[in-house]
Amino acid sequence: MSKFKLALLGTVTVFFASVLISSNTAVAQQAQHADSINIYESQIHNPEELRVYMDVTPRKDNPLMKLSEAGRYTFINGLMWASNGVGSLNTYPLKIELSTNQAKEVLTLFGLQDLTTKIMKDNASGDMFNEAPSGDISPALHHCTVLEGYRCQLPASCTASYTDICMACLCGAQQEK
C-alpha cells in the first residue's frame, strides 16, 4: 500500500472516530432534557383504524411490516388506547428491530414521530447520525410530557411498566380550552 493511501486511511479513520465520539455526546446531552414532545395529527387514532390500516395497506408500504411477527405482535398488543389516541406504547420492538428511519415511519402513523429521538438515542447504528426523513409536516396538536418505563392508567395517571412510554397529555388529562 502506498504512503499516500496509508495517510488517507489514517486521516479518514480519525475523522470518523471524532464524528462518532462527538455525536454520541451530543445525542446524550440532548436526550437528558427530552422529556416532552409534540403530538401531531395522525392517520390512526383507535384500534379500529389500525385494523383497517393493516387490512388495506400493501405490505411494502406498511412500516409495521418491517417488524418481525413477534415484534409486531408485541408492539400492537402494547398500544394502550385513550379517547384521543395512544395513551401508552411499548417501544422495545422498534428499538431493537428497526433503524431510526423505520422507527420514525411507524411512530408517524400515530402522530408520535417526535418520540423517535428519545427511544433511539443510544442506538448508535450508522443511520443514527442522519436526521430521519421528516416527510409531510403535520400540524402539532399538543405538547406532551412523556414518561419512560410507565404505561397510561386511566384516568390521568402513569403506572410502572417496563419498556412502555406513558403519554401524559393523551392519558385522560382534560385539555385546556
Add this chain to the structure above:
Amino acid sequence: MFSATLRCIYLSLFMMLLSPAAFSAQLDCAENSFKLHYSFAEKSKALHKLAESGNDVGITQLENELFYLIDELNTQISHCPDNRLPKIFNEAVAFLFLTYKNDRLLSVYEKFIDEAALTTPQIINYSNNLYKMHWQARNLSKLSDIQARFPVSQNVIDSYPSDFSAEAGSDNLLLVAEYDNESNLRLNTASLDADTLQIVAVIDLKCGFSKSMLEEMQSNPQLFSPIEDIIFLFPQASVATPNDLANLSADIDGANFAFANNESAWPSKMYFHQFPRFYFIRNNQVVHEISGWPSAKQASILVDTYAKLKQRAD
C-alpha cells in the same frame, strides 16, 4: 510524509483504545440478550401488576426469575460489546430497583460497571447512578466506599448529601428535605401522625400529571386548604433530589413534601409506582384511595372525600 502517516495511525489506535465501545457497532451476539430482555420485560410487567393489586402470591417466584435473567444479561454483556446492550441493562436494573433496593441488585450493577465494555462517559454516568441508588436505598455508610471505587461526579455527591441519620430498614416513614434560615439544606426523618386522617399523595417530578398538579398548587396555594393533613410523597427511587423537595417547600407555602424513607414500612396497600395516587390513611391503614389528576377539579373530589371520611371517623 511517512511519519505523518504513522502519527495518524497511532492517533486512530489511541482513540480506539480510549473508547472501544464507540467503535463496536450492532453485533449478532446481541440477539441472545434481546431474547432475555423480552422475557425480562414480560416478567417485570407481571410483577408490577401483582404488586399493584396487592397480590403477594407468585411474587417470590417472579423475583427469582428476574434476578436469574438480570445475572444472565450481565454475563452476556461482558462477552458481547454491542453498544445497545449497556443502556438496555441499565434500564433493566433501574426498573428492578423500583421494587428491590437491596445489595444483591446493587452488586450486579457494580459488576456490570467493572466488566462491561463501556466508554468513559458511560462509566461516569453509571457510577453516578450507582451512588444515587445506594443513597436511595439509604445505604449511607457505603457511599464513601462507592465514591472511592467509582468515578462519581462531584455534583451528584453534592446533590445527595450523606450527613444525616437514616439507615436502610428504619421505621421512620418520611425523609424531609428543607432549607434552614441560612439556606442550608437539612434532611431529617419523621413519622406520620397515626391518629389523624391523612391524605398521602404519591407523586414524582417526571410525571406530567404530578407536574400539572404542582403548577396548579403554585398558582392557587389554597387548592387543598380545607384538608388538614395532606403530604406530597415522592418514592424512594424518585428523580427528584433533596434540593428539588426543599425548593418545592420554599415555593409552595404551607405544602408538605417528603420522600418515602423506607417504602417497606408503609402499609402494604401503598403502591409507590403510580403517579399521582392519593391514599387516605388512618392508624397506619389505607381507608380509601383515588387515582389520577385529569384536571384541577380533582382537588374538589379529594376535599369532599376527605370531609366525608373525616366526618365518619369522628
